[in-house]
Amino acid sequence: LPPFDPRDPLGLDDLLSPEEKAVRDTVRRWAADRILPHIAEWYERGELPGIRELARELGALGALGMQLKGHGCAGASAVQYGLVCLELEAADSGVRSLVSVQGSLAMYAIHRFGSDEQRERWLPGMAKGETIGCFGLTEPDHGSDPGGMRTYAKRDGGDWVLTGRKMWITNGSVAGVAVVWARTDEGIRGFLVPAGSPGFSAPEIRHKWSLRASVTSELVLDEVRLPADAVLPGASGLRGPLSCLNHARYGIVWGALGAARASFEAALDYACAREQFGRPIGGFQLTQAKLADMALELHKGILLAHHLGRRMDAGTLRPEQVSFGKLNNVREAIGICRTARTILGANGISLEYPVMRHATNLESVLTYEGTVEMHQLVLGKALTGVDAFR
Numbered sequence: 001l002p003p004f005d006p007r008d009p010l011g012l013d014d015l016l017s018p019e020e021k022a023v024r025d026t027v028r029r030w031a032a033d034r035i036l037p038h039i040a041e042w043y044e045r046g047e048l049p050g051i052r053e054l055a056r057e058l059g060a061l062g063a064l065g066m067q068l069k070g071h072g073c074a075g076a077s078a079v080q081y082g083l084v085c086l087e088l089e090a091a092d093s094g095v096r097s098l099v100s101v102q103g104s105l106a107m108y109a110i111h112r113f114g115s116d117e118q119r120e121r122w123l124p125g126m127a128k129g130e131t132i133g134c135f136g137l138t139e140p141d142h143g144s145d146p147g148g149m150r151t152y153a154k155r156d157g158g159d160w161v162l163t164g165r166k167m168w169i170t171n172g173s174v175a176g177v178a179v180v181w182a183r184t185d186e187g188i189r190g191f192l193v194p195a196g197s198p199g200f201s202a203p204e205i206r207h208k209w210s211l212r213a214s215v216t217s218e219l220v221l222d223e224v225r226l227p228a229d230a231v232l233p234g235a236s237g238l239r240g241p242l243s244c245l246n247h248a249r250y251g252i253v254w255g256a257l258g259a260a261r262a263s264f265e266a267a268l269d270y271a272c273a274r275e276q277f278g279r280p281i282g283g284f285q286l287t288q289a290k291l292a293d294m295a296l297e298l299h300k301g302i303l304l305a306h307h308l309g310r311r312m313d314a315g316t317l318r319p320e321q322v323s324f325g326k327l328n329n330v331r332e333a334i335g336i337c338r339t340a341r342t343i344l345g346a347n348g349i350s351l352e353y354p355v356m357r358h359a360t361n362l363e364s365v366l367t368y369e370g371t372v373e374m375h376q377l378v379l380g381k382a383l384t385g386v387d388a389f390r
């Protein structure tokens with residue numbers, strides 16, 4: 001029998017092809033080199049310095065819009081994309097967020113719903129990380145209920161004129177292009193708003209206690225005049241943005257487990273080294289119970305992510321199944337991080353160790369891309385046939 005590996009107790013590596021392992025290992029090395037040595041300092045400062053350079057490096061790795069085909073995108077599998085999300089979030093959720101929003105939200109929207117001209121104009125530079133994108137759906141008064149959005153676009157001759165506000169928008173202040181969803185006379189439509197458009201600004205939101213190494217912004221649209229071809233021709237109705245969310249939520253199904261894995265491994269190492277009452281705390285039954293339960297949920301989560309990834313690659317993944325994965329894996333991941341924190345005792349609250357940073361990051365991940373409650377209601381509706389949202 002192969003030996004038991006505490007870092008892969010179920011032997012889940014066997015599920016991966018050599019190519020998938022190569023992608024994973026490349027990104028893991030990049031994160032170890034470029035993110036891990038600095039992340040505690042960046043987190044404390046509440047910044048992601050060098051974000052443009054990091055984006056270009058991620059582009060060179062093929063991580064931006066990596067599942068998309070053509071226009072300079074890597075055309076990778078869903079499982080490869082998932083592995084990249086996991087490795088990036090094992091470093092920090094902020095870096096995974098940068099990649100999720102760029103690839104799964106902004107680029108995906110343009111790739112799926114854009115015209116040929118829009119794809120050619122934006123996607124090659126975005127795949128290289130030369131242009132950063134953001135995705136503006138949430139508003140100050142409409143988060144879980146984006147269908148109630150107030151931002152509106154009205155036609156004026158051949159132009160569109162956009163007015164409104166978006167809130168909590170990842171990458172907003174550094175984006176060269178914002179995908180903005182707005183109400184029109186024809187229902188909800190998506191618009192490509194280049195940075196620098198008169199009337200458009202993206203002030204950064206400060207004083208966050210989560211996702212501190214991530215740029216989060218407000219988008220202000222004050223009669224922003226755009227040409228007729230700024231609208232995404234293929235998207236009409238809430239189905240457009242929600243389709244993009246399926247893709248980003250799928251990445252989070254994997255990503256959250258990266259934060260959990262890093263916290264589990266920190267706790268395991270600590271439990272084996274730290275002594276109290278004359279022996280390693282990992283020798284106490286209560287600590288072992290915690291470690292065993294953490295390992296169960298971490299690796300069950302990875303199995304679930306694999307299953308959903310194979311379904312996505314086969315074209316059979318349903319949105320309800322994405323909700324299943326996002327709800328389960330983020331909720332279990334934050335539980336693992338919180339338990340890891342208890343094993344580290346006082347050190348658990350220090351930025352010297354990654355667990356508190358991961359736990360506080362996951363507070364955002366629990367909320368964005370659909371809160372726990374939204375995914376419970378999606379599943380509740382699928383199970384019972386009754387819509388309990390309103």
Ligand code: TGC
Pocket residue numbers: 096097098100101135137138143144145146147170237238239240242243245246248319368369370371374378389
């Ligand atoms: P409802 O009436 O159910 O649906 C309206 C239309 O949309 C279709 N639809 C979907 N299509 C594709 N994928 C899905 N998952 C879909 N869910 C619904 C539906 O079939 C319908 O189409 P049609 O053609 O019949 O009109 O809509 P509702 O108003 O009842 O809302 C449903 C609900 C609550 C599930 C939805 O609004 C929702 O998911 N709310 C949560 C909002 C959310 O997740 N926001 C995320 C913003 S982006 C973000 O957080 C980025 S953070 C990223 C990072 O930094 O990593």
Ligand code: FAD
Pocket residue numbers: 101135136137138140141142143144145167168169170171210211216364367368369370371372373374388389390
């Ligand atoms: P609300 O919708 O006000 O919800 C508050 C609480 O009420 C939640 O617990 C919710 O589950 C509950 N609730 C609401 N309705 C119901 C109901 N019917 N039944 C039961 N409970 C209910 N958005 C973007 O568009 N783009 C981004 O790039 C982006 N990045 C983000 C980055 C960060 C760091 C954060 C924190 C958020 C980001 N968001 C982004 C916004 C995010 O998607 C929203 O915060 C999320 O959808 C929830 O909306 P809300 O905060 O307005 O909460």
